[in-house]
Amino acid sequence: MAGEKNEGKLDVREWLRNMRASMLATVAYGKMDERLELKEAVSEALKHPVPRFANWTFCFGGMTFFLFVVQAVTGILLTMYYQASPDTAYESVKFIMNDVRYGWLIRSVHRWGAELMILMIFLHMGRVFFTGAYKHPRELNWIAGVFLLAITLLFGFTGYLLPWDQKAYWGTTVGTQMANNVPLVGNFIRRLLLGGDTVSGITITRFFSFHVIVLPMSITVFLMAHFAMIRKQGVSEPL
Numbered sequence: 001m002a003g004e005k006n007e008g009k010l011d012v013r014e015w016l017r018n019m020r021a022s023m024l025a026t027v028a029y030g031k032m033d034e035r036l037e038l039k040e041a042v043s044e045a046l047k048h049p050v051p052r053f054a055n056w057t058f059c060f061g062g063m064t065f066f067l068f069v070v071q072a073v074t075g076i077l078l079t080m081y082y083q084a085s086p087d088t089a090y091e092s093v094k095f096i097m098n099d100v101r102y103g104w105l106i107r108s109v110h111r112w113g114a115e116l117m118i119l120m121i122f123l124h125m126g127r128v129f130f131t132g133a134y135k136h137p138r139e140l141n142w143i144a145g146v147f148l149l150a151i152t153l154l155f156g157f158t159g160y161l162l163p164w165d166q167k168a169y170w171g172t173t174v175g176t177q178m179a180n181n182v183p184l185v186g187n188f189i190r191r192l193l194l195g196g197d198t199v200s201g202i203t204i205t206r207f208f209s210f211h212v213i214v215l216p217m218s219i220t221v222f223l224m225a226h227f228a229m230i231r232k233q234g235v236s237e238p239l
């Protein structure tokens, strides 16, 4: 058959099509660069040599960021099938694990990524603390970091409820009960988190909204501030 005869041979027409596409991209890029000077901006952004004193422990911040990107990508893929309601959440997670192609992989990477991100953020904080990098003039960046830590932990806390299994339900019950112990405003915080007196449909909707909208938006703002300050001040030399 014709298809079998051509197997393994170079398809000249396809090769020409690819060439044409890459030439078009080059021309379009050239035209864009002429107007926006992208090449200059990109090389300016990338031309920052790593200081000699930086060792492997200086990678922890970047690794935390890498894991955040993994979480964002796998999280977006999970929202394509996950359904946040008491009647559907558990079943939709089961569906992701058993029926969606590579669903088990995406969900497992998201779960492990969450744990690794928390481990990495603590290692990063340790590096910053033990090299004294939180001191003047980087105090503000440490404070931005504290917000990043709180947001990362809240990602974990809100995500834990989403599978809506026994562990999720009782974990959230215990977690919100702990909030109750905050002096004066404890009960208010607990009710605010739960959307009532117990873990219910409102809680899962609320946690989902925080997990996929409020927290991602907040972490983006703080990451931008964190990176802008690092860019401005550079990484500090260990004491």
Ligand code: HEM
Pocket (backbone or CB within 6 Å): 057, 058, 059, 060, 061, 062, 064, 065, 068, 121, 124, 125, 128, 133, 134, 138, 141, 142, 143, 144, 145, 146, 148, 149, 152, 223, 226, 230, 234, 235, 236, 237
């Ligand atoms: C999502 C979480 C975070 C990400 C993605 C992140 C990322 C980074 C990166 C890439 C750097 C530069 C390289 C390095 O030192 O590793 C850095 C520096 C820094 N980070 Fe973070 N970070 C996070 C959380 C935190 C936390 C929780 C703290 C402290 C409470 C913190 C405090 C700092 C400080 C003070 C610096 C400047 C260090 C220096 O100048 O040597 N960061 N961060």
